[in-house]
Amino acid sequence: MKPRAAALLFTCLLAATARAHIGSPNVFFEGRAGPHAVRVVIRPPQTFPGLAQADVRVSDSDVTAVIVQPAFLGAGADTEPPATDAVRVTGETGLWNASFWLLRRGSYDIGVKLASSRGDGAVAVPLQADALARPVMPPALGAALLAFAALLAAGAVALAAAAARDGARAPDQPASSRDSRRARIGAGLAALACAGALAGGHARWLAMDREFANALAKPVPVLADVRGDGAQPLLHLALPQGTPPMSAWDSLVTDHGKLMHLFLVREPDQDAFAHLHPVRRSAGDFEGVVPPIPGGTYQLYAEVTHEDGTAETLVSRVNLPPPAGAALQAGADPNASVLCMSPTALRGNAAQPSALDFDDAWHVRSRSAPSSADPAHVAALMGGGRMELASDGELVADRDTALRFRAFGADGAPLALEPYMGMLGHAALRRSDGSVFAHLHPAGSVSMAAAELLAKRDGTVSPFAAPTPAEAREVEFPYAFPKPGDYRLWVQIRTGGRVLTGVFDVRVRERA
Amino acid sequence: MLLLLGALGVPLTLFWDFSWESTIGVDAFASPPHAANYAAVALACAGALALARRDTRDGAAGIALGPLRAPVGAWLTLWGGLAFGAALCFDRWWQASYGLTAGLWHPPQIAKTVAYFAVVAGAWLHALARQDAPGGTARAALAGAALLAMIAVVTVPQTFANRQHSAVFFQLGCATYPLVLVAQCTAGRARLPATGAALAYMAFEVLLVWLLPLFPGSPLAGPVYNMREHLLPPPFPLLLVVPALAIDGLLRVVPAGAGRAAAVSHALEAGVAFFGLFALVQWRFSTFLLSGGADDWFFAGGGREWPFFLHIDPSARNAFWDGVSPALDGASATLAAGLAIASAGAGLVVGGALRELRR
Numbered sequence: 001m002k003p004r005a006a007a008l009l010f011t012c013l014l015a016a017t018a019r020a021h022i023g024s025p026n027v028f029f030e031g032r033a034g035p036h037a038v039r040v041v042i043r044p045p046q047t048f049p050g051l052a053q054a055d056v057r058v059s060d061s062d063v064t065a066v067i068v069q070p071a072f073l074g075a076g077a078d079t080e081p082p083a084t085d086a087v088r089v090t091g092e093t094g095l096w097n098a099s100f101w102l103l104r105r106g107s108y109d110i111g112v113k114l115a116s117s118r119g120d121g122a123v124a125v126p127l128q129a130d131a132l133a134r135p136v137m138p139p140a141l142g143a144a145l146l147a148f149a150a151l152l153a154a155g156a157v158a159l160a161a162a163a164a165r166d167g168a169r170a171p172d173q174p175a176s177s178r179d180s181r182r183a184r185i186g187a188g189l190a191a192l193a194c195a196g197a198l199a200g201g202h203a204r205w206l207a208m209d210r211e212f213a214n215a216l217a218k219p220v221p222v223l224a225d226v227r228g229d230g231a232q233p234l235l236h237l238a239l240p241q242g243t244p245p246m247s248a249w250d251s252l253v254t255d256h257g258k259l260m261h262l263f264l265v266r267e268p269d270q271d272a273f274a275h276l277h278p279v280r281r282s283a284g285d286f287e288g289v290v291p292p293i294p295g296g297t298y299q300l301y302a303e304v305t306h307e308d309g310t311a312e313t314l315v316s317r318v319n320l321p322p323p324a325g326a327a328l329q330a331g332a333d334p335n336a337s338v339l340c341m342s343p344t345a346l347r348g349n350a351a352q353p354s355a356l357d358f359d360d361a362w363h364v365r366s367r368s369a370p371s372s373a374d375p376a377h378v379a380a381l382m383g384g385g386r387m388e389l390a391s392d393g394e395l396v397a398d399r400d401t402a403l404r405f406r407a408f409g410a411d412g413a414p415l416a417l418e419p420y421m422g423m424l425g426h427a428a429l430r431r432s433d434g435s436v437f438a439h440l441h442p443a444g445s446v447s448m449a450a451a452e453l454l455a456k457r458d459g460t461v462s463p464f465a466a467p468t469p470a471e472a473r474e475v476e477f478p479y480a481f482p483k484p485g486d487y488r489l490w491v492q493i494r495t496g497g498r499v500l501t502g503v504f505d506v507r508v509r510e511r512a
Numbered sequence: 513m514l515l516l517l518g519a520l521g522v523p524l525t526l527f528w529d530f531s532w533e534s535t536i537g538v539d540a541f542a543s544p545p546h547a548a549n550y551a552a553v554a555l556a557c558a559g560a561l562a563l564a565r566r567d568t569r570d571g572a573a574g575i576a577l578g579p580l581r582a583p584v585g586a587w588l589t590l591w592g593g594l595a596f597g598a599a600l601c602f603d604r605w606w607q608a609s610y611g612l613t614a615g616l617w618h619p620p621q622i623a624k625t626v627a628y629f630a631v632v633a634g635a636w637l638h639a640l641a642r643q644d645a646p647g648g649t650a651r652a653a654l655a656g657a658a659l660l661a662m663i664a665v666v667t668v669p670q671t672f673a674n675r676q677h678s679a680v681f682f683q684l685g686c687a688t689y690p691l692v693l694v695a696q697c698t699a700g701r702a703r704l705p706a707t708g709a710a711l712a713y714m715a716f717e718v719l720l721v722w723l724l725p726l727f728p729g730s731p732l733a734g735p736v737y738n739m740r741e742h743l744l745p746p747p748f749p750l751l752l753v754v755p756a757l758a759i760d761g762l763l764r765v766v767p768a769g770a771g772r773a774a775a776v777s778h779a780l781e782a783g784v785a786f787f788g789l790f791a792l793v794q795w796r797f798s799t800f801l802l803s804g805g806a807d808d809w810f811f812a813g814g815g816r817e818w819p820f821f822l823h824i825d826p827s828a829r830n831a832f833w834d835g836v837s838p839a840l841d842g843a844s845a846t847l848a849a850g851l852a853i854a855s856a857g858a859g860l861v862v863g864g865a866l867r868e869l870r871r
Contacts, residue, residue, distance in 0.1 A: 045611075047607065047608060047609065047610060047611030047612075047613065048611045048612060048613050049537065049538065049539060049611060049612065049733055050611060070734060071734065071735075072734050072735040075734065075735030075737070075823075076735075079734055079735035079736050079737060080734050080735075080736065081537075081731050081732055081733050081734035081735075081736050082730065082731075082732070100732075100733075101537065101538050101732050101733035102733065103537060103733040103734060103735070103821065104613075105613065131611070131613055135605075135609030135610060137605060137609075138605075141601070141605055144601070145598060145601065145602055148594075148597075148598035148601075149598070151594070152591065152594060152595050152598065155577075155591050155594070156591065158577055159575075159577065159584075159587050159588065159591060162575045162576065162577055162587075163575055163584045163587070166575050166576070166871060167575065167584050167865075167868070167869050167870065167871055168865075168868035168869060168870055169870065169871075170870060171573055171871070197626070201619045201622065201623070202619075204617075204618070204619055204622070205618075205619045208610070208615055208618055208619075209610075211615070212610055212613060215613070
């Protein structure tokens with residue numbers, strides 16, 4: 001490879017490895033390693049250096065060895081530590097586990113190699129390892145340490161006084177007034193030293209904690225407002241004043257052919273949802289048509305990736321006006337209780353923000369819509385159809401889960417799934433308190449573009465070489481909910497040329 | 513004896529830990545050097561407890577704190593042991609919460625360092641107070657060496673040969689070592705107490721330079737910028753024996769005067785002598801350590817031995833890092849000399865107090 005091309009590939013690689021989510025650090029990957037279908041779940045540590053866990057599931061019984069090789073991207077060639085041999089998990093079929101150390105936060109290429117009688121295979125899983133949360137000391141530990149500190153300070157003062165008074169005195173000699181004065185001086189100096197040490201330690205702790213908090217991986221706030229006339233309002237996103245140059249939007253790369261994936265969730269009921277793809281107007285502006293969704297306050301999540309190796313989740317909040325006039329969607333039923341909408345064809349020039357993107361989609365649920373008898377497993381689709389969550393058993397936090405969905409028409413017949421931005425479906429999920437937001441694909445939570453680039457870097461074939469099935473009736477998203485709680489899932493599929501969105505409310509229980 | 517062995521074990525295991533982290537990179541709670549370190553602290557505390565038990569039983573000697581009696585040194589070691597336990601709990605939480613992302617010198621690390629110094633200083637006090645016993649002067653020299661080694665291990669990142677022309681290196685050395693050497697000289701009863709402690713320190717550390725690389729080890733985490741196959745040796749010991757000999761000469765061979773003026777004079781002489789000789793010797797010796805002549809098992813120099821995680825340009829391996837740590841100049845040398853005088857003055861005060869110590 002020519003140096004320039006290699007440099008470009010590497011730049012793109014760094015950019016695409018980081019996958020931006022909120023509160024969902026684990027990485028899920030599904031693809032092919034040579035002749036074997038493989039699913040990899042990587043749980044990065046929360047502190048560094050720290051131990052990461054890789055669970056590798058292969059359905060083929062002839063796999064004889066699994067090796068995990070982490071590589072820190074940007075460190076240069078030949079800087080990988082020795083590979084780790086994964087071990088079979090007792091009592092599980094086709095599940096292997098490996099623990100490996102990550103020295104520091106940053107972008108990694110986690111190579112997974114399989115050996116079998118039918119041939120070896122390898123996949124490269126992109127991982128962005130970051131600290132996510134500011135630590136809080138448990139009150140009991142804090143109280144115990146305070147008690148220790150008080151005991152140590154008292155001991156230091158008492159020892160200094162006793163040593164100053166008695167240290168140079170013979171045991172049978174009574175203490176003089178000079179000895180007593182020395183004791184007081186010793187005690188005073190010790191008390192001063194202890195107070196200074198405690199105050200200095202506390203100040204240092206606060207300073208380090210501030211620095212740690214500033215460096216946490218967190219969503220980037222942006223400005224959002226609505227512009228244009230009442231007939232066709234435009235949603236405008238802008239970088240705030242003082243945004244560092246590295247965050248400017250003139251260096252974005254595409255993911256699934258889009259520079260930005262924007263998700264809108266209406267608050268507080270989460271009864272309206274949109275997945276949009278605004279158009280970049282300048283290095284600091286994006287604009288897109290506001291679809292005909294109800295007015296109100298919306299939480300915005302936008303995913304962008306820069307060429308220079310940073311990926312960001314942008315967040316904002318915006319008040320949208322009520323839609324004016326008829327919906328843009330031809331054939332939409334304004335009286336329907338559930339609207340799943342998307343443009344059925346390009347309107348004008350998609351590069352102009354006066355048109356919705358062909359892959360834009362939104363979902364509105366009327367307040368008067370009857371509640372599903374089982375909102376965790378059945379969601380109404382526009383036109384009388386339904387979508388079902390086919391996964392068995394209850395959802396448990398931090399447990400590898402395959403979220404499988406099927407869609408049915410009004411007549412009860414299964415719907416055939418068509419590619420939607422190159423795959424069988426997209427899903428977004430949000431915890432009720434907003435602390436978790438993730439955008440999932442059937443290939444997991446990794447950036448497929450990043451995985452392709454890593455495969456090229458490692459000299460392996462694409463892990464997504466298998467074509468999307470022509471007659472697919474089911475879409476599956478590998479994931480593990482990071483913590484217990486109530487989640488809303490929006491699952492988007494394309495069928496009959498139109499994007500439909502199924503909405504599920506699931507409860508995730510704590511892992512025992 | 514247990515107290516002294518434990519105190520010697522503290523810097524020994526800390527050097528091992530430095531070598532382990534620089535070679536293997538995985539710093540678990542119960543890694544072998546950590547476990548050995550806990551054992552060293554426990555050993556020192558066991559020795560201190562044995563002394564406390566004896567003094568409490570006899571009822572006469574020792575310093576009384578409540579119903580218990582113990583020598584001052586034993587009390588200090590026990591205080592250090594308690595502080596170490598608390599710091600370890602704090603450190604466990606810190607490592608699980610912040611890791612090393614927030615920085616190296618975090619509060620529990622500083623607390624542990626204070627505890628280590630208390631444990632070792634307790635042994636030093638006790639050894640200096642018991643020099644009249646058979647082998648007492650040798651034990652005092654070993655305890656002084658342990659204290660010097662503690663300073664060396666805490667300042668090890670600044671003592672790579674590549675930094676030994678830097679102002680920070682000389683200022684750190686001048687602020688710390690004269691205190692111990694002058695106090696050792698003042699309170700010691702051997703013929704050349706500071707020299708003996710400095711020689712013991714050098715022997716102690718050079719043994720680690722020779723022994724640690726005999727053990728295999730390679731990094732378990734990446735990126736690996738310098739592949740290692742054996743444990744990293746610490747930097748070759750500082751040639752403290754030269755300024756220590758001068759301090760012994762100035763304070764013991766030359767007749768001492770009395771009064772505050774004589775003390776100030778002694779501090780000035782000892783401080784200036786330390787700075788001058790330390791700077792002269794290390795300036796030239798570090799040049800040798802970076803040369804091909806030191807590229808062998810004896811000196812572990814020549815720019816060959818590096819922590820696996822240090823990304824270093826090949827041209828910087830045998831060079832002084834003036835760009836990172838500015839070299840000593842007139843102003844920084846004046847400050848270093850001033851620190852050496854102040855440190856020597858503090859050493860005179862501490863040594864004077866230790867000379868009077870009876871319990």
